[in-house]
Amino acid sequence: MRAAILQMQSGMDPAANARTIVQAMEEARAGGADMLFTPEMSNLLDRDRTRSEARLRSEDEDETLAAVREAAARLGLWVHLGSLALRGEAGMRLNRGFLIDAAGGVRARYDKIHLFDVDLATGESWRESAVYARGQRAVAADTPWGKLGLSICYDIRFPDLYRTLTDAGAAILAVPAAFTVSTGKAHWHVLLRARAIEAGVFVVAAAQAGRHEDGRETFGHSLAVGPWGDVLLDMGEAPGLDFVDLDLAQVAEVRSRVPALNHRRPIPSVSAA
Structure with a gap:
């Protein structure tokens, strides 16, 4: 499987972000990619909730989703949005x-389960649960190359989710993200490598990068990690597109x-000492 990874610097205009993704899809297909992976919040990144409210759309009305589905069908390209x-x-x-197939169909949807409610030493404060509804189920979807387990950003800190996905047969884990710089420097690489190692799977993590229109900074370093x-x-700190070839036979070999x-065994409840 040839994967293309789009490292974005999403802004506050969904139409502009959609154009960036479609252009990347065209470049990915020209480069021989089977699937393009994009980051968390590919359509809109704006921490001003009042300002961003006017640009939000429902799934049926979202212009980014519509544009990506149309381009996927035109190009014959799978996309993990x-x-x-x-x-x-x-x-x-x-x-x-969303997992979108080469005919433009939506094969799977996943709503983020673990919401980022933290106060960082940098002074940043995030309360996703005040705005976003929490997802209720894990999702693993079939692709022509193997089963893909879906997750989003802060989920990476909760290995039980990935155990559920790999128990369901996932050979590739997608971890799109908009990691903060401080947490990214400390934990991004080690967490992604741990998720790959503990289950012998590929991990593909498309990330947001750099300083955004709303003033926030994200860590970048979109990664692809092998099952060993x-x-x-590692795409570093600048937005862009890159490719990586995944040999899915390595999953069985490493395992x-x-x-x-x-x-793996069910863990009994803890008994008192």
């Missing part, structure tokens, strides 16, 4: 990822060397 900010129900938003934990691609999945 890392996530979109969408208008949900009861005044809440959705942080929803080796970093196959035969360290059969950790075969040794």
Whole structure:
């Protein structure tokens, strides 16, 4: 499988972000890619909730999703649209990822389960749960190259989700993100490599990068990690498109060397000492 990864610097104009993705799709297809991976919040990145509200659309009305589906069908390209900010129900938003096939069909949807509610030492404060509805289920979807497990950003800190996905047969884990710089420097590489190593899977993590229109800075360093934990691609700090070839036969080979999945056992409840 030849994967293309789009490292974005999404702004506040969904139409401009959609054009960036479609252009990347065309370049990805020209470069022989089977699937393009995009980051979290590919359609809109704006921390001013009042200002961004006017640009939010429902899934059926979102112009980025429509443009990507049309281009996927035209180009014959699969796309993991890392996530979109969408208008949900009861005044809440959705942080929803999509797997789109080469005919432009939506094969899977995933709503972010773990929401980022933290106060960082840098002074940054985030309360995603005040705005976004929490996802309720893990999602793993079939592709021609193997089963793809879906997740989004902060999910990476919760290995139980990835155990569920790999127990369901996922051979590739997608971790689109908009990581902060401080947490990215400390934890991004080690967490992604750990998720690959513990289950012997590929991890593809398309990321936001640099200083955005709304003033925030994101870490970048979109990664592809092999099932032995080796970093196959690190895109650094600048927006752009790059390619990585994934040999899915390596999943079975690594799992035969360290059969950790075969040794997983249900964990009994903790008893008092």
